[in-house]
Amino acid sequence: MKHIFFFVVLFSCIALAQQKPSDDFAATVKKEFLRSWHDYEKIAWGHDDLKPLSKGYADWYKQPLFISPIDAYSTMKLMGYNKEAVKIERYIIDSINFNKDIFVKTFEMNIRVLGGLLDMYELTKDKRILQKAEDFGKRLLPAFGTKTGIPRYWVNLKTGESKGDTVNMAEAATNLIELGVLSYYTKDPVYYQAAKKAVRAVYQRRSPIGLVGESINASTGEWTDTVSHIGCCIDSYYEYLYKAYVLFHDEELKDMWDNSLRAIDKYLAEEKNGRLWYGRAGMNSGTIVSGEVTLYDAYFPAVLVLTGDIKRADKAFASWDWLWKLNHAEPMVYDYRKDTVTDAMYDLNPEIVESAYYLLEYTGKEKYRDMAKEYFADIMKYCKYDIGFTSLKDIRTKERGNSMPTFFFAETMKYLYLAAGGAPKFHLKDYVFNTEAHPFKKNMFNKKEIKKRLGL
Ligand code: DMJ
Numbered sequence: 001m002k003h004i005f006f007f008v009v010l011f012s013c014i015a016l017a018q019q020k021p022s023d024d025f026a027a028t029v030k031k032e033f034l035r036s037w038h039d040y041e042k043i044a045w046g047h048d049d050l051k052p053l054s055k056g057y058a059d060w061y062k063q064p065l066f067i068s069p070i071d072a073y074s075t076m077k078l079m080g081y082n083k084e085a086v087k088i089e090r091y092i093i094d095s096i097n098f099n100k101d102i103f104v105k106t107f108e109m110n111i112r113v114l115g116g117l118l119d120m121y122e123l124t125k126d127k128r129i130l131q132k133a134e135d136f137g138k139r140l141l142p143a144f145g146t147k148t149g150i151p152r153y154w155v156n157l158k159t160g161e162s163k164g165d166t167v168n169m170a171e172a173a174t175n176l177i178e179l180g181v182l183s184y185y186t187k188d189p190v191y192y193q194a195a196k197k198a199v200r201a202v203y204q205r206r207s208p209i210g211l212v213g214e215s216i217n218a219s220t221g222e223w224t225d226t227v228s229h230i231g232c233c234i235d236s237y238y239e240y241l242y243k244a245y246v247l248f249h250d251e252e253l254k255d256m257w258d259n260s261l262r263a264i265d266k267y268l269a270e271e272k273n274g275r276l277w278y279g280r281a282g283m284n285s286g287t288i289v290s291g292e293v294t295l296y297d298a299y300f301p302a303v304l305v306l307t308g309d310i311k312r313a314d315k316a317f318a319s320w321d322w323l324w325k326l327n328h329a330e331p332m333v334y335d336y337r338k339d340t341v342t343d344a345m346y347d348l349n350p351e352i353v354e355s356a357y358y359l360l361e362y363t364g365k366e367k368y369r370d371m372a373k374e375y376f377a378d379i380m381k382y383c384k385y386d387i388g389f390t391s392l393k394d395i396r397t398k399e400r401g402n403s404m405p406t407f408f409f410a411e412t413m414k415y416l417y418l419a420a421g422g423a424p425k426f427h428l429k430d431y432v433f434n435t436e437a438h439p440f441k442k443n444m445f446n447k448k449e450i451k452k453r454l455g456l
Pocket of ligand 1: 236296349350351407411435436437
């Protein structure tokens with residue numbers, strides 16, 4: 001009996017010891033999120049970005065749009081910071097007015113502000129928040145009024161005037177999720193139809209071998225940059241083909257994704273020193289012209305996980321893990337063919353943690369949690385500051401930059417917290433994240449209703 005008691009105690013201690021690191025991990029991420037949030041509140045409340053080094057703030061345009069709080073909201077809710085979240089809801093309902101005579105970036109406003117507001121509505125079910133989201137969506141819509149249906153780069157929130165014909169693929173076709181969710185909740189297909197038209201316009205202009213270029217003229221539909229890759233700034237075009245198919249069961253998107261992936265695998269995938277990368281090739285020739293990859297490309301393993309290709313996701317992810325470990329952070333641009341860092345900045349980006357989290361959730365393998373934990377330890381060591389966190393101007397020297405982007409609240413801290421096991425009731429399989437990590441719950445969207453409301 002004594003022996004049994006001894007072993008029970010021993011095993012409980014081992015179990016506790018094994019659990020503790022990720023408990024600490026989650027608790028520290030949560031604490032650090034709140035510390036940074038309080039810094040934002042103290043110094044930058046009402047403005048778009050906190051500038052940690054100069055202990056100031058910056059707005060994207062001549063009038064602020066409250067981007068940090070809107071982006072931070074869904075992470076706050078996940079962490080259980082309800083008091084802070086209610087303060088943001090109140091501000092949205094009582095104080096925010098989007099009738100501003102400013103030209104804003106269509107793409108960024110869609111993924112951060114519209115995505116954030118729609119998530120806020122999904123979590124609160126407060127119709128006043130949906131009205132704000134709808135109002136904002138309506139103000140973005142005129143950007144899509146081009147001959148091709150591809151949105152222009154800038155749109156004026158007050159006048160609806162749009163400008164900027166050259167857009168990259170991410171800017172052209174990362175709207176399906178936000179505009180689809182908006183159509184669903186407002187029962188007005190006009191939004192999803194606009195997003196779909198833009199995606200079709202891009203897809204139909206793919207080359208005979210199935211690749212798209214990096215940028216296009218929204219008015220004429222002519223390619224303005226014919227280099228093809230999966231990274232910045234094509235990335236979320238591919239990401240949304242698959243994710244919007246999952247959320248809305250839109251089979252046409254699945255075909256687009258399948259055909260695109262075939263071309264990506266055939267022409268862009270390349271192994272170097274046993275590591276899998278996706279390079280840059282001419283969209284017509286399919287010949288790789290450069291081995292430059294951006295840290296944004298680390299989202300791709302997460303999408304592969306969703307498609308069920310864990311083996312390839314793991315292989316592609318291993319390259320990013322290797323690259324992170326070289327300097328304890330990722331460079332903005334790395335050339336795997338030349339093995340050189342071409343742009344050494346790290347802007348507190350989330351993609352590597354995002355993929356670690358997806359792999360952890362779908363495989364259950366603790367090694368991915370350990371990796372995420374290591375990235376966080378490095379971020380704590382090199383980016384934590386007495387005010388929030390800072391970017392790094394150079395990952396080799398660890399010289400600090402003066403930025404803490406809004407996606408640090410929305411994405412990096414959220415994926416770290418999820419990877420740490422901080423929200424055990426939240427299951428990735430129940431959600432689709434937009435590219436800014438705002439999660440939409442699949443069972444909120446009824447298949448029959450989707451057809452009607454999105455006009456499928
Ligand atoms: C985010 O704003 C979004 O994830 C976007 O799709 C590209 N990457 C940044 C963060 O790195």
